[in-house]
Amino acid sequence: MSAPKDAAPASCKVMLSKHVANRLSQEVQEGVKTLEKPPHLVGFLANDDPAALMYAQMTQKTCEENGFKYSLREVGRDDIEEAILSANTDSEVDGIIVYYPIFNNRQDQYLQQIVDVGKDVEGLSHRYIFNMYQNIRFLDPETKRQKCILPCTPLANIKILEYLNIYNTILPYGNRLFGHTICVVNRSEVVGRPLAALLANDGACVYSVDITGIHKFTRGEGLKKHRHEVEVLKDVELKDVVPLCDVVISGVPGDKYKFDTSLLREGAVCVNFSSEKNFGPEVKEKASIFVPSIGKVTIVVLLRNLLRLIQNRRADDIKPAAATERPGTLEAAS
Template identity: 85%
Template structure:
């Protein structure tokens, strides 16, 4: 009788968010030591979303463990505008985060714009969003000392790809994703679209997929353009583009959605940024690397942004640039 066949170990490496966040935390902790007092982050909760409350609690825990001060202020929808404006002028408040959605319409976008740019840790105000899409990496292009703030979840995804060595450090900054083809499943204005833009501005060919179709983000053949262009791919679907990609990033906020593993290219890197599990366990049979969640990295990026805002404010000889600027060329 022959011996039973031993199970073949998976060739997929599962990378946990805490492994990535630990390195970033060291950077943040060193930065805090250079400040005169702990940075104070205020979070505004004006909804009954359990996920928002959990995010706030995680943020508070991470702040307190790493030398930051955190205050959660629960306010009504009617009072949120005044609360933000008050925090803008409060010298004891160094950063502001608002937990969305509140109104779940254009009023939320208005609230994003009234957070003072010097306290906007989420990078959602017009100046930061403009810079991100235009691939402008500094608030002061001439002196290049004040780095622009990037939205936390897209930035966390970038930091994970850097940790995984998807970014090629042999290439100059700004081109380090050249040669990579990436699929982003989600085109929300808060995460999916900014992420596609960031990755394309760093040199990748990015297929952005949502229920309305597929868009291609690219800086052109040979990266001839400074910033990305967007091309509508009429009639294309996830099935057409996913097999072309060596990295697949998914963030569909629905428990019923599951990425079809059969579409994966052999050895692809897979990252899930949704609170839901977009990839089933079978992803390990085809992917080379799988990152099941990124939440811990997102919170560290939030603290990193808060630290940067504090450092920017210490440069008294520099005034933030106007909302419309000529394109720059330096690293983010």
């Protein structure tokens, strides 16, 4: 029997995000078993964005499947600030997620900063963002008991690269992307820039691309720097950098955007984190692995972050997030 005309060539493996999500869910459930009661995540919805509502519903479903409690609180824009402050001091609330945009301006950034750092499952507060860019992985660098929370979508991309063994566990912790050259198409402050920074902090050479140009994120020659540095490249285009990359990650939100797959090197790994299809079916003719979406992983990472917050608050030796700290991962130093 001949293969269907639209079948992927045997050289390309299409990897669905559910496989990564299922593995992470098993680890999350191990962590929940160490707790006296289900972790309680509260979501705040203060807009009429259908995508935000869908994300909230997906979050609720995933919470319930993994033994978490989820409460969606729909509030008006004028009431969202007080609602967040109230949840900060509510002992029954373990984690807070706010569905943006609300005001779609700097006021949204203000709201991100008033979420208590001990309940910020999205890792958007200033302390977490500062530590992420400075390559500081603990809230308490001296004792190293309280690990920093990383933004969910960037971390979901990283968990997928770990699953695909792009991270080299033979190399020392913190250097496990050394030798990889990665292109990230999207430099938003929410996903693209943090992702480029995280990848570079782990040793990769990262070309960060958006409509304003291309930036190069590295830790310097031979990884001599502790944290990444950024070089703004002049007179350099996408066609100049993509053929150098063994991994290409794209997250452009526009439905009209399509990545030019003719630029890919043979055997590149391609990941799409946009809700839109950035790669056409022809990507399978060049890529060795193609991940068409990451949404399921993002939500499980949210639950992992909540377990991390609970672990950080506990003074005993029972660590509910320990189940997610597999050797070779971004979080585990062993």
